[in-house]
Amino acid sequence: MKALIPYKKKNAKSRLSPALTQEEREDFVELMLRDVVGSLHEAGIDEVDILTTLDNGVPNDLQANVVLDENDLNEAINEYLSHEQKSIFIIMADLPLVRAIHIKEIIARPEDVVIVPGKGGGTNIIFIKDPSNFHVKYYGSSFLNHCNIAKERKCSVYIYDSFLLSTDIDEPHDLVEIMLHGHGNSREYVMERFDMETGKARARITVSDDA
Numbered sequence: 201m202k203a204l205i206p207y208k209k210k211n212a213k214s215r216l217s218p219a220l221t222q223e224e225r226e227d228f229v230e231l232m233l234r235d236v237v238g239s240l241h242e243a244g245i246d247e248v249d250i251l252t253t254l255d256n257g258v259p260n261d262l263q264a265n266v267v268l269d270e271n272d273l274n275e276a277i278n279e280y281l282s283h284e285q286k287s288i289f290i291i292m293a294d295l296p297l298v299r300a301i302h303i304k305e306i307i308a309r310p311e312d313v314v315i316v317p318g319k320g321g322g323t324n325i326i327f328i329k330d331p332s333n334f335h336v337k338y339y340g341s342s343f344l345n346h347c348n349i350a351k352e353r354k355c356s357v358y359i360y361d362s363f364l365l366s367t368d369i370d371e372p373h374d375l376v377e378i379m380l381h382g383h384g385n386s387r388e389y390v391m392e393r394f395d396m397e398t399g400k401a402r403a404r405i406t407v408s409d410d411a
């Protein structure tokens with residue numbers, strides 16, 4: 201079994217622009233990537249491939265292989281899957297709330313495909329037992345796309361329902377979830393820059409005076 205992390209650094213996470221500058225976003229995605237790789241290793245997954253482009257320097261202390269592909273997200277992943285025989289655990293790099301226990305539970309499932317939905321219709325993790333019998337279609341409600349592809353391919357499917365794993369970090373309000381439930385590098389980064397405002401309404405981030 202292998203894990204695959206699609207990763208984009210250059211001008212990443214544009215939807216976080218109201219909270220972080222481009223330079224900060226580029227630093228922050230690297231820290232989220234570190235947390236994801238750390239949880240994969242903790243879960244016992246040693247083979248980790250980071251799928252990225254030439255201009256997206258992955259730090260070389262990460263204990264992961266770098267796979268370069270200049271194509272867009274779907275084309276690059278499908279090209280990768282077409283050469284793989286082993287089960288593939290595809291996890292997005294913007295999922296720093298993932299913990300080893302989640303990963304162990306997902307890979308222990310007996311179904312052909314396990315899908316972890318992201319909020320708003322995305323797919324945060326997809327575990328594919330037989331990559332020769334699957335292709336991905338991210339964007340445009342990819343959760344529904346992946347359920348349909350599994351049905352067409354007659355794959356059994358398990359939907360892994362998890363608050364923490366549905367929380368990919370896309371928009372400024374997601375950052376408060378890292379303060380509340382995060383760990384590691386990404387939590388340290390967010391705690392340095394933001395404060396948390398609590399009251400009657402939902403907790404939310406405010407810019408820290410020390411930032």
Ligand SMILES: Nc1nc2c(ncn2[C@@H]2O[C@H](COP(=O)(O)OP(=O)(O)OP(=O)(O)O)[C@@H](O)[C@H]2O)c(=O)[nH]1
Pocket residue numbers: 205206207208209211212213214215216251252253271272273276291292293294370
């Ligand atoms: N290799 C590769 N990975 C990508 C690409 N686009 C996005 N990703 C990765 O796919 C995952 C989900 O992507 P998005 O949430 O759309 O990330 P993003 O494009 O940086 O964010 P926005 O600019 O806010 O849409 C993240 O792990 C990204 O690092 C791409 O073109 N190539």
Ligand SMILES: C[C@H](OP(=O)(O)O)C(=O)O
Pocket residue numbers: 318320321322323324337338339340341342343368370
């Ligand atoms: C890649 C995309 O991510 P989102 O934009 O939903 O975070 C998806 O999961 O289809």
